[in-house]
Amino acid sequence: MDLHTEPLVLNMGPSHPATHGTVRFLLKMDGEKVLHCETEIGYLHRGFEKQCEAGTWTQVFPYTDRLNYNSAIQNNVAYALAVEKLLGITGQIPERSTAIRTIMCELSRMADHYTNLGASMLELGALTAFLYFVEARELTWDIIESVCGARLTSNYVRVGGLSTDLPEGFAAHVKEVFPVNRVFWSEFDKLLTKNRIFLDRMRDTGGISEENAIAYGFTGPCLRACGVEYDVRKANPYLLYDQVDFDIPVGFTGDNFDRYLVRMEEINQSMRIIEQLIDKMPGGPVNIDNPAVRNPSKEAVKGRMESMIFHFKNTIEGIQVPAGEAYVPTEGSNGEVGFYLVSSGGGKPLKCRVRPPCFALTQAMGEMVQGAFLSDIIPTFDMINLIGGECDR
Amino acid sequence: MFDYTYLPEPNMVPYLVETMAKIIFIFSMNMGVFAPLLGWVERKQSALMQDRIGANRADIFGFTLFGLVHVMTDALKLLTKEDFIPRGADRTLHYLAPFIAVAPALVAFAVIPFGGQYNLWGHKANMVIADLDVGILFVFAVASISTYGSVIAGWASNNNWSLLGGIRVGAQMLSYEVAMGLTLVGIFMVYGSLRLTDIGVAQENFFHWGIFLQPLGFFLFITCALAENKRTPFDIPEAESEIVAGYFTEYSGLKFAMFWMAEFLEMVTISAVLVALFFGGWQVPFVSHAMLADLFGFLGRDWAQVATMLVHVMVFWGKVLFWIFILMLIRWSLPRFRYDQVMNLGWKIILPLALVNIFITALVMLWVK
Amino acid sequence: MAGNYKKVNRTLKMTLWERVYVFEIIRGVLLTASHFFPNLWGAARSYLSGDPSIRKIKTIYYPEEVPPIPEAYRGRPVLVRGADGKEKCVACGLCEVACPPKCISIVGAMREDGTRYPETYTLNGAVCIFCGLCEEACPEEAIVMSYDYQNLCEYDRSLMVYDKEALLIPEEKLSKRLEYIRRRMYNKCNY
Numbered sequence: 001m002d003l004h005t006e007p008l009v010l011n012m013g014p015s016h017p018a019t020h021g022t023v024r025f026l027l028k029m030d031g032e033k034v035l036h037c038e039t040e041i042g043y044l045h046r047g048f049e050k051q052c053e054a055g056t057w058t059q060v061f062p063y064t065d066r067l068n069y070n071s072a073i074q075n076n077v078a079y080a081l082a083v084e085k086l087l088g089i090t091g092q093i094p095e096r097s098t099a100i101r102t103i104m105c106e107l108s109r110m111a112d113h114y115t116n117l118g119a120s121m122l123e124l125g126a127l128t129a130f131l132y133f134v135e136a137r138e139l140t141w142d143i144i145e146s147v148c149g150a151r152l153t154s155n156y157v158r159v160g161g162l163s164t165d166l167p168e169g170f171a172a173h174v175k176e177v178f179p180v181n182r183v184f185w186s187e188f189d190k191l192l193t194k195n196r197i198f199l200d201r202m203r204d205t206g207g208i209s210e211e212n213a214i215a216y217g218f219t220g221p222c223l224r225a226c227g228v229e230y231d232v233r234k235a236n237p238y239l240l241y242d243q244v245d246f247d248i249p250v251g252f253t254g255d256n257f258d259r260y261l262v263r264m265e266e267i268n269q270s271m272r273i274i275e276q277l278i279d280k281m282p283g284g285p286v287n288i289d290n291p292a293v294r295n296p297s298k299e300a301v302k303g304r305m306e307s308m309i310f311h312f313k314n315t316i317e318g319i320q321v322p323a324g325e326a327y328v329p330t331e332g333s334n335g336e337v338g339f340y341l342v343s344s345g346g347g348k349p350l351k352c353r354v355r356p357p358c359f360a361l362t363q364a365m366g367e368m369v370q371g372a373f374l375s376d377i378i379p380t381f382d383m384i385n386l387i388g389g390e391c392d393r
Numbered sequence: 394m395f396d397y398t399y400l401p402e403p404n405m406v407p408y409l410v411e412t413m414a415k416i417i418f419i420f421s422m423n424m425g426v427f428a429p430l431l432g433w434v435e436r437k438q439s440a441l442m443q444d445r446i447g448a449n450r451a452d453i454f455g456f457t458l459f460g461l462v463h464v465m466t467d468a469l470k471l472l473t474k475e476d477f478i479p480r481g482a483d484r485t486l487h488y489l490a491p492f493i494a495v496a497p498a499l500v501a502f503a504v505i506p507f508g509g510q511y512n513l514w515g516h517k518a519n520m521v522i523a524d525l526d527v528g529i530l531f532v533f534a535v536a537s538i539s540t541y542g543s544v545i546a547g548w549a550s551n552n553n554w555s556l557l558g559g560i561r562v563g564a565q566m567l568s569y570e571v572a573m574g575l576t577l578v579g580i581f582m583v584y585g586s587l588r589l590t591d592i593g594v595a596q597e598n599f600f601h602w603g604i605f606l607q608p609l610g611f612f613l614f615i616t617c618a619l620a621e622n623k624r625t626p627f628d629i630p631e632a633e634s635e636i637v638a639g640y641f642t643e644y645s646g647l648k649f650a651m652f653w654m655a656e657f658l659e660m661v662t663i664s665a666v667l668v669a670l671f672f673g674g675w676q677v678p679f680v681s682h683a684m685l686a687d688l689f690g691f692l693g694r695d696w697a698q699v700a701t702m703l704v705h706v707m708v709f710w711g712k713v714l715f716w717i718f719i720l721m722l723i724r725w726s727l728p729r730f731r732y733d734q735v736m737n738l739g740w741k742i743i744l745p746l747a748l749v750n751i752f753i754t755a756l757v758m759l760w761v762k
Numbered sequence: 763m764a765g766n767y768k769k770v771n772r773t774l775k776m777t778l779w780e781r782v783y784v785f786e787i788i789r790g791v792l793l794t795a796s797h798f799f800p801n802l803w804g805a806a807r808s809y810l811s812g813d814p815s816i817r818k819i820k821t822i823y824y825p826e827e828v829p830p831i832p833e834a835y836r837g838r839p840v841l842v843r844g845a846d847g848k849e850k851c852v853a854c855g856l857c858e859v860a861c862p863p864k865c866i867s868i869v870g871a872m873r874e875d876g877t878r879y880p881e882t883y884t885l886n887g888a889v890c891i892f893c894g895l896c897e898e899a900c901p902e903e904a905i906v907m908s909y910d911y912q913n914l915c916e917y918d919r920s921l922m923v924y925d926k927e928a929l930l931i932p933e934e935k936l937s938k939r940l941e942y943i944r945r946r947m948y949n950k951c952n953y
Contacts, residue, residue: 016637017634017637018634058895062895124634125626125632125634125727125729126726126727127443128439128442128443128725129728131443135820145834150835153892155894164834167833190789190793191726191794192728192790195728197729197734199776200730201729201734234767247767247768249769250767250769251769253774257772258770262770265770295898312856312901316859374636375632375731378635441801442794443797444820444821722798723787723791726790726794727790
């Protein structure tokens with residue numbers, strides 16, 4: 001006689017330790033096996049895109065910090081590049097400004113990977129490894145804080161420049177922190193990378209084929225883990241990425257272990273980029289010399305009528321951006337980040353659309369955990385690095 | 394070999410007094426020292442391993458006692474918390490489960506010797522509550538009862554996560570119970586006894602300690618013991634990132650505290666079994682019972698025995714503490730297994746290796762003879 | 763430019779070293795133990811001598827010890843009270859416009875000598891996102907981000923609405939920040 005059985009329906013999230021309030025999985029389970037996984041997002045929707053239409057072009061910057069809060073400056077940069085393209089001043093940005101933007105992007109990438117890898121290990125039970133990377137991340141954030149005044153909500157980049165120049169002793173600070181971070185990196189590596197328990201959890205779990213990854217719109221470390229050689233920094237260089245020497249790690253099979261290794265190696269490559277740029281940091285101004293785009297200096301504002309008028313007009317009406325549309329792809333730490341901006345001519349964006357990398361990655365969750373164990377959802381979901389602020393906007 | 398004249402005498406009164414004293418000692422050691430203190434040790438040790446400070450904010454009149462006050466505040470909090478039973482839960486079983494979980498951890502200690510045998514003023518004292526001739530089998534038997542506590546808790550909570558946790562406990566315990574028994578067969582063969590006091594006496598010579606005679610058995614046993622304890626590499630039944638808190642998801646207040654306590658007491662029991670079987674029990678390395686008694690000879694014959702007893706008991710607890718430290722180190726260093734991998738490890742690696750260990754032990758014993 | 767796509771360092775099958783659990787586990791345990799003992803030693807020495815600098819642990823005992831605040835730090839926005847005791851603010855309203863969440867509201871008025879000043883200046887601390895755009899917009903260096911970050915939260919949101927008196931801080935106390943923003947904003951094209 002056949003026993004009557006039916007699948008167990010399990011509601012994983014939004015209040016579940018692994019989904020931390022931002023996502024819900026509706027699982028159909030056969031014992032421990034996942035028969036079907038339905039992903040539901042939107043728990044952190046704040047109406048970012050609509051919000052952008054209410055303020056001036058400059059006032060969007062603080063809100064871009066809240067997208068991927070682990071690497072806020074990358075969002076700042078992506079937005080600034082798109083506005084600059086609309087304004088047609090991409091080539092006029094001072095070299096020092098571009099160099100600083102590159103450095104800060106890479107610092108953010110390091111911080112993001114530290115957080116992501118650490119938090120994944122936390123959810124696999126290795127709390128000690130997590131705290132070693134948190135310590136490394138704190139040191140990285142200390143650098144970011146000393147530059148822009150806040151750890152997460154950086155609000156650092158402006159259209160046509162930066163909010164502030166690097167502080168004195170920046171290079172020394174970085175050179176002091178990096179050896180410490182390298183020690184933490186190697187300790188994390190020693191604790192996990194060859195540990196059989198960890199390998200069993202990561203190897204051959206959450207895998208996706210190259211074709212499917214491309215079809216889903218994967219970018220970033222998760223795409224490169226599949227073996228696809230695509231990185232915006234190489235394929236479509238922006239900032240100073242065509243002038244520095246760095247490698248892009250590429251995986252073999254696209255499973256979680258490849259994603260982990262790609263991220264680990266990217267931390268090293270980011271350090272390499274920063275160290276190269278710090279040694280040949282160009283001097284000069286950090287802001288474009290165009291009062292219609294970037295506010296003139298305070299000296300000029302106080303001394304000259306025209307500067308004063310520009311300062312008031314820029315602040316009250318916003319930068320006057322000609323009508324048109326622009327999209328600049330940039331390599332965020334999690335994949336391609338881009339802002340698609342439409343201007344109708346004037347001080348406010350008509351439309352601001354974000355391309356969040358983890359949205360595309362989250363789509364594939366169902367396929368990646370199909371037929372896997374309940375426990376495999378954890379490393380897969382962590383390696384996707386869903387950031388609620390970015391995915392739900 | 395073991396001197397059977399230490400068995401109960403016709404005159405029951407001193408025997409009863411002695412047994413009561415031993416029970417009170419073990420009980421207060423477990424419930425009064427280890428159960429609360431291990432929470433503190435775990436917090437502080439993990440903090441220091443992870444470059445943190447650890448809990449240190451609770452204070453009494455400004456004295457934080459290195460965070461020890463947190464233990465009291467925890468107890469107070471758990472005592473006063475609402476005892477919540479979810480709708481649809483089986484109330485009786487829900488109440489019963491924590492008791493089933495915590496009792497075996499205490500009872501198992503009855504057969505573990507925490508000292509040797511001493512002749513005090515004509516009374517023969519044996520530092521074990523119940524000197525059963527099936528000693529270690531009793532530990533296994535009792536330990537497997539605690540599994541029921543977890544499984545019943547998972548079933549009675551009327552919660553899918555608890556149910557998954559309960560199933561995982563059942564499967565994991567079943568796999569490791571078998572392997573754990575087999576890993577110790579080597580020890581029984583070497584020492585020729587199941588009685589833990591016998592094994593303790595046999596380890597008087599430092600080089601006859603279990604770890605030297607049964608190195609493979611030791612590694613296998615510590616793995617199984619960790620799995621029985623349900624702590625991190627093997628904490629799949631309560632893996633918080635997967636199934637919330639496993640079988641005790643729906644427990645709160647004192648009932649939750651009992652599961653918590655059971656986990657710590659199991660850790661003490663496991664360390665004690667490890668010490669009794671593999672680390673010479675109460676024996677001081679390189680110093681035999683007679684040598685120690687001679688050392689204290691200036692106190693007179695009976696007082697020398699008392700001093701020896703104190704040294705032995707202290708050495709035993711010291712060894713237990715050392716093993717608790719090692720177990721904590723392992724717990725905080727490693728990620729956790731997956732459900733099927735734990736089964737694989739248990740059935741496909743440890744069980745065959747345990748059988749190989751028995752075979753090798755038998756061969757060596759044959760050859761030595 | 764040099765540098766290219768490079769395969770990560772992994773074997774498709776687990777190596778024998780990886781297959782045997784024991785070695786890597788022992789290595790991991792030794793590594794965490796190598797953190798435990800120096801940290802214990804450092805913490806004990808620091809406790810006995812009362813000197814926090816020899817503690818190896820980087821975590822600080824927060825309310826008793828405070829972390830160093832960098833120059834660029836953006837704390838609570840405050841108004842500057844000039845040396846003459848009057849607020850520097852001229853109620854031009856630029857900060858009000860520049861504020862992304864619109865947490866500032868100003869009502870301007872005129873003094874007898876013809877200078878303008880804010881009659882009321884309200885900053886809703888519960889809405890403020892500490893972005894620093896007001897500081898950047900102000901043409902008079904009248905509103906600056908202070909280094910004040912402690913005790914800003916309240917149980918009642920209405921207590922977090924700061925009026926002019928709560929916001930005004932004498933110039934001397936803000937000299938470090940004022941010096942920083944002058945350095946930052948006065949160089950040509952070097953905001």
